[in-house]
Amino acid sequence: MSDFLIAIISTTGALFILLASIGLFRMPDFYLRVSVTTKAGSMGVGLILIASAIYFWDFGITTRALAIIFFLLITAPVSAHLLGRVAYLCKVRLWEKTISDDLEGKYDRKKLHLRGISEKESEEKSGFSQGE
């Protein structure tokens, strides 16, 4: 019974990791790649760690596996956010079929400061108020 459970959980985890790496291989854009790998990768490794905790069925090992899962769940979003921000600052190209870029013109690349409104929009607004 426990063997069956281990087989199911570890197979699901391995398939999640395979999907993450196929996503890294196939996706057209850095930002899509980062969004695929982070989630699917940490999910797959978490499932494999749960399988090992069930296999050993020991308090110390279960604690260790849970600590690794907790650590992965905390650090993966932080590193993905940092990477995405730095990639946007370094002007990594977006996919040519991207419909909208919400941060366009709003990032001050010298001071690393995010404005709420882009330069073009603020110029348009001030021009409109002068016209009135």
Next chain:
Amino acid sequence: MDIEQYLTFGILPVLALALVFALYRFIKGPSVPDRIIALDLLITVSIGIMVIYSITTHQSTLLDIAMVLALIAFLGTLSFTFYLKQKNLEKHE
């Protein structure tokens, strides 16, 4: 078929295939952040391989190494992004 055999001949090849795809992106990757994210996934997959290996060989000590590797992966990503940010700042000055 017992569970160790299934893990060796069923799960490990799938993880090895995942490693190959991530390695392709690590070598080919058009930009530096692509390579960093590929390195991150390589380390994540190798943590999975280590855990499977610790099950098949009954060595639970390997889980400690997996924990250390997860820590090193996070620190590596952090330092790479810091380096890229500083380079970007110097370029704009």
